[in-house]
Amino acid sequence: MTTTEPLLDVRDLSVTFARKSGPTVHAVDGVSFTVRPGETVGLVGESGSGKSVTSLAVMGLLPRRGVRVGGQVLFDTDDLLTLPRDRMRDIRGRDIAMVFQDPMSSLNPVVPIGVQVTEVLERHQRLRGDKASAAAAELLSRVGIPDPTRRLKEYPHQLSGGMRQRALIAMALACQPRLLIADEPTTALDVTIQAQIIELLKELVQDTGAALVMITHDLGIVAGLCDTVHVMYSGRIVESAGRRELFAEPRHPYTGGLLASVPRLDAPRGAPLHPIPGSPTDVLRWERGCAFAPRCPNRLDACTDGPPPLETLPGRRLRCLNPLSETEEVPA
Amino acid sequence: MLKFVVRRLLLLVPILFGLSVLLFVWLRALPGGPAQALLGERATAESVARIEALYGLDEAWYVQYWKFVSAAVQLDFGNSARTNRPVTEEMLRTFPATFELAIAALIFAIGIGIPLGYFAARKYGSWLDNLSVSGSLLGVAVPVFFLAYILKYVFSVKLGWFPTQGRDDPRIDADHPTGFYVLDGIVTGNLEASWDAIMHLVLPAIALGAIPLAIIVRITRASVLDVVHEDYVRTAEAKGLQERTITRRHVLRNALLPVVTVIGLQAGLLFSGAILTETVFSFDGVGRFIAEAISNRDYAVLQGFILVIAAMYVVVNLLVDVSYGLIDPRVRVR
Ligand SMILES: Nc1ncnc2c1ncn2[C@@H]1O[C@H](COP(=O)(O)OP(=O)(O)OP(=O)(O)O)[C@@H](O)[C@H]1O
Ligand SMILES: [Mg+2]
Numbered sequence: 001m002t003t004t005e006p007l008l009d010v011r012d013l014s015v016t017f018a019r020k021s022g023p024t025v026h027a028v029d030g031v032s033f034t035v036r037p038g039e040t041v042g043l044v045g046e047s048g049s050g051k052s053v054t055s056l057a058v059m060g061l062l063p064r065r066g067v068r069v070g071g072q073v074l075f076d077t078d079d080l081l082t083l084p085r086d087r088m089r090d091i092r093g094r095d096i097a098m099v100f101q102d103p104m105s106s107l108n109p110v111v112p113i114g115v116q117v118t119e120v121l122e123r124h125q126r127l128r129g130d131k132a133s134a135a136a137a138e139l140l141s142r143v144g145i146p147d148p149t150r151r152l153k154e155y156p157h158q159l160s161g162g163m164r165q166r167a168l169i170a171m172a173l174a175c176q177p178r179l180l181i182a183d184e185p186t187t188a189l190d191v192t193i194q195a196q197i198i199e200l201l202k203e204l205v206q207d208t209g210a211a212l213v214m215i216t217h218d219l220g221i222v223a224g225l226c227d228t229v230h231v232m233y234s235g236r237i238v239e240s241a242g243r244r245e246l247f248a249e250p251r252h253p254y255t256g257g258l259l260a261s262v263p264r265l266d267a268p269r270g271a272p273l274h275p276i277p278g279s280p281t282d283v284l285r286w287e288r289g290c291a292f293a294p295r296c297p298n299r300l301d302a303c304t305d306g307p308p309p310l311e312t313l314p315g316r317r318l319r320c321l322n323p324l325s326e327t328e329e330v331p332a
Numbered sequence: 333m334l335k336f337v338v339r340r341l342l343l344l345v346p347i348l349f350g351l352s353v354l355l356f357v358w359l360r361a362l363p364g365g366p367a368q369a370l371l372g373e374r375a376t377a378e379s380v381a382r383i384e385a386l387y388g389l390d391e392a393w394y395v396q397y398w399k400f401v402s403a404a405v406q407l408d409f410g411n412s413a414r415t416n417r418p419v420t421e422e423m424l425r426t427f428p429a430t431f432e433l434a435i436a437a438l439i440f441a442i443g444i445g446i447p448l449g450y451f452a453a454r455k456y457g458s459w460l461d462n463l464s465v466s467g468s469l470l471g472v473a474v475p476v477f478f479l480a481y482i483l484k485y486v487f488s489v490k491l492g493w494f495p496t497q498g499r500d501d502p503r504i505d506a507d508h509p510t511g512f513y514v515l516d517g518i519v520t521g522n523l524e525a526s527w528d529a530i531m532h533l534v535l536p537a538i539a540l541g542a543i544p545l546a547i548i549v550r551i552t553r554a555s556v557l558d559v560v561h562e563d564y565v566r567t568a569e570a571k572g573l574q575e576r577t578i579t580r581r582h583v584l585r586n587a588l589l590p591v592v593t594v595i596g597l598q599a600g601l602l603f604s605g606a607i608l609t610e611t612v613f614s615f616d617g618v619g620r621f622i623a624e625a626i627s628n629r630d631y632a633v634l635q636g637f638i639l640v641i642a643a644m645y646v647v648v649n650l651l652v653d654v655s656y657g658l659i660d661p662r663v664r665v666r
Contacts, residue, residue: 061569093572100570105563110585110660119581120571155661171571 006034007211008058008179012071015053015062027053029235029286030071033228035179040205040212042226042243044219044258046276050235051215052101055181057081058213059098060088075179094124097172101184103164107156113140113167114152120174139170144200162193169200176208183215198225219262223247231255234283234291241316251316251323253298290321298322333657340650344643351642352404352635356397359631387413389631400635409636414628419636422621427640428511429499430610430617434602436533437541442595445545449552449591450584456557464549471546476605480539480612487535494535497614501528532615540609544598551594555587562586589660596652600645 015028028050035041043051056062058073060080073080075096080088100106108116117136121127127135133152140148143166156164165185172180182201186194202225205212214225222229222243229246231239231254239252250256257276278295289304290296296303300322310319384390388399403410409419452464488496499513500506506525508516514533517526559565560583568582606619614620618637625633657663 059570061566089572089574091572092570098570100563100567102563106567108564108568108582108586109662110589111581112661115581119573119577123571123573123577157662168567171567 004036007037007039007075008035008213009074010034010054010058010071011074013054013057013073014068014070015050015057016068018066018068026235026286028057031232031235031237032071033230033237033240035211035213037178038205038209038211039228040214040226042222042229043213043215043232044217044222044229045232046217048234049232051232052183054232055098055183055213055215058181059092059096060085061098090124093120093172093177094175095177096179096181097175097177098181098183099165099168099172099185102188103161103168104188106168107164109156112153112155113159117152117167117171117174120171124175135174136170139174140167143167143170143173143204144196145170161189162197165189165193165197166200169197169204173204173208173210177210179211179213180205181213181215184217186218186221187216201225219247219258231258234286236286236291236319237310237317238292238319239317245315251313251318252292252320253296253322253324254292256324257295257297290319298324333654337650337654340646340653344646347646348639348643352401352639353397355635355638356393356400359629359634360393404636404639410632412625412633413630414624414633419632422633423618423637423640425511426616426618426621429513429615430603430606430619432512432514432529433533433536433540433606433610433615433617434599436537437602437605438544438595438599440537440541441544441548441598445548446552446588446591449549450556450587452549453553453556453560461553464553468546468549471542471549474542475608476539476543477608477612479542480536480609483535483539484612495532499529499532499616500525501532504528536609536613536615539612540602540605543605544595544602547594547598548591551591552587555590556583559583559587585659589656592652592656592659596649599652600648603641603645 011032013028013031014026017025017027019025031054033041043054045051053062057069058080062069069081114133114136117139118132121132121135136152137148140151145151145163145166159167185201186197189197198221201212214221216222226243229241229243230237231252233254239246239255246255247259250259261276276295283291284293284304285291286307289306290308293299293303302321308319308321310317381390388396407420411418412422415422448464452461455461484496488494495501504525506516506522507520509519510516513529514526517523517529565578565582568578603618606617607623609615610617610619611623622634622637625637
């Protein structure tokens with residue numbers, strides 16, 4: 001790994017939602033990570049772990065009401081969290097772009113695909129008219145949409161889910177952003193299409209040199225794509241490591257559980273999967289101990305005494321009092 | 333598209349047929365008849381019979397109905413028993429008046445309703461939002477004739493800002509080639525007459541437009557509140573688009589779809605509101621004419637006018653559906 005300056009430096013990010021009834025929700029709680037230029041970083045965790053909220057905070061797209069955001073999000077030495085709103089608008093879509101989970105609802109149903117692509121080019125690159133259309137057609141063909149000039153005139157409902165996600169990727173990459181955030185870009189798609197989209201993203205970030213933050217709950221995707229992985233649980237990072245280290249040697253019992261629940265191509269046919277027992281709603285508040293403790297096979301009494309710290313080990317960060325031992329085999 | 337329009341227009345035939353039968357039977361089931369109304373309380377049996385024979389009212393209802401239908405398909409609805417002029421002539425006089433009033437009412441309701449609903453939604457929970465929500469509740473609850481009287485009393489009688497009645501000032505000399513007085517003033521170069529016609533329209537249009545306004549505010553507000561949370565608006569934000577592009581292209585275009593439907597429905601209903609408004613402001617239009625026809629049991633006028641209004645209601649709804657197809661590609665019919 002090179003030691004270039006990070007492109008994105010998220011420091012101690014926290015996001016709380018105030019609710020009219022009930023306690024405030026600590027959706028993201030002291031999350032720190034960096035993304036270097038061209039690097040692909042995975043953000044992994046079950047539903048509700050705060051992955052989307054983290055990415056929306058980076059993009060400045062959280063609702064303004066009832067939300068408190070703390071910490072810093074440094075991009076090019078600017079703190080995105082304190083940047084004026086119009087400066088942030090200039091950065092979004094040009095330097096940082098995002099692809100969302102559901103391609104069915106992420107495109108405007110009453111505006112032709114072409115307009116939805118060219119509007120980014122008009123906004124950030126001042127391209128107009130024929131030039132913009134030509135560039136848009138070029139972008140569509142680059143993401144593997146056949147017959148792009150015809151597609152430009154069509155409406156979202158005339159495209160399949162996979163094609164729509166390709167179109168959304170084209171929009172995101174229109175201005176050659178230096179950072180692309182993809183929030184579960186394949187969850188809503190068929191399995192065969194999923195693989196194609198991941199392959200496409202991989203190719204595109206390699207070609208353009210863009211850094212990628214890949215948000216997913218699928219470790220299979222991470223394995224084929226990411227340089228570094230951060231595992232989140234209930235709003236906090238519980239383990240971070242390079243992809244190799246993490247897969248070869250998961251230390252957090254939650255990471256171990258996630259790995260055990262992934263169907264492996266090299267496993268013998270019919271080998272059992274091991275889902276993590278319990279559900280992500282079964283959490284402890286971090287102030288009172290490890291949030292994963294109620295589901296953890298390695299739980300100690302000390303785990304529920306107070307929040308475990310995020311320790312920095314060689315090549316790894318780990319938030320666990322009783323990690324899996326360094327040589328322990330992942331149950332497979 | 334053309335096929336769709338033709339199919340919908342063909343639907344008019346059974347609708348108008350059914351309606352005309354109902355109307356015909358219902359009118360003749362009403363107590364008292366046109367002869368009675370024409371001659372007054374002390375009419376003798378012979379004079380009533382003479383009038384009835386004159387208008388063919390002594391024949392069996394199905395014979396009358398057949399005569400009515402065969403004339404009506406040639407746009408001949410007979411003569412008004414009250415004014416003794418052809419019903420079609422009365423239509424040509426009164427329909428432009430009511431159209432002009434309805435258009436003014438819609439301009440008022442749409443021009444204020446959509447921006448107000450939009451800003452209420454964007455400033456959700458603010459005083460503007462609360463005011464427009466409670467105002468729109470009031471708007472649908474206040475009876476039209478009550479509102480019309482209040483407006484007339486305050487702004488015409490007390491403050492004298494607007495004329496109290498009619499469509500124009502008789503002291504102004506004006507030609508009326510189209511029957512739309514505002515337009516007439518413009519085409520004949522008589523802008524004073526146009527302005528005068530507008531001043532006569534203001535209060536009746538507000539009274540007539542109040543309910544549509546209230547409904548448009550509410551629908552727009554609810555619809556914008558929905559749409560701003562849609563994923564595609566978040567996509568637009570993620571692209572860094574300017575706020576006005578997001579508002580116009582991504583929020584309003586979608587949020588106005590249900591509003592268009594509601595405007596169409598309200599436009600059709602304006603005729604019933606016009607009866608009350610026109611009566612209060614002595615506005616010489618369809619509504620007032622029908623109200624008078626009812627008290628006079630003027631069969632020919634009621635039959636003709638109500639059928640034409642029903643046909644227009646269907647056509648307005650067709651126009652709404654067509655325009656809906658133009659702005660929403662998902663329902664576009666080929
Ligand atoms: N607008 C909001 N208001 C209140 N709470 C919210 C809001 N958005 C998210 N949350 C809460 O924040 C927490 C984290 O949500 P987030 O969407 O980041 O999860 P996620 O890791 O992306 O999960 P998924 O895999 O389901 O997308 C959840 O508990 C959620 O209920
Ligand atoms: Mg999410």
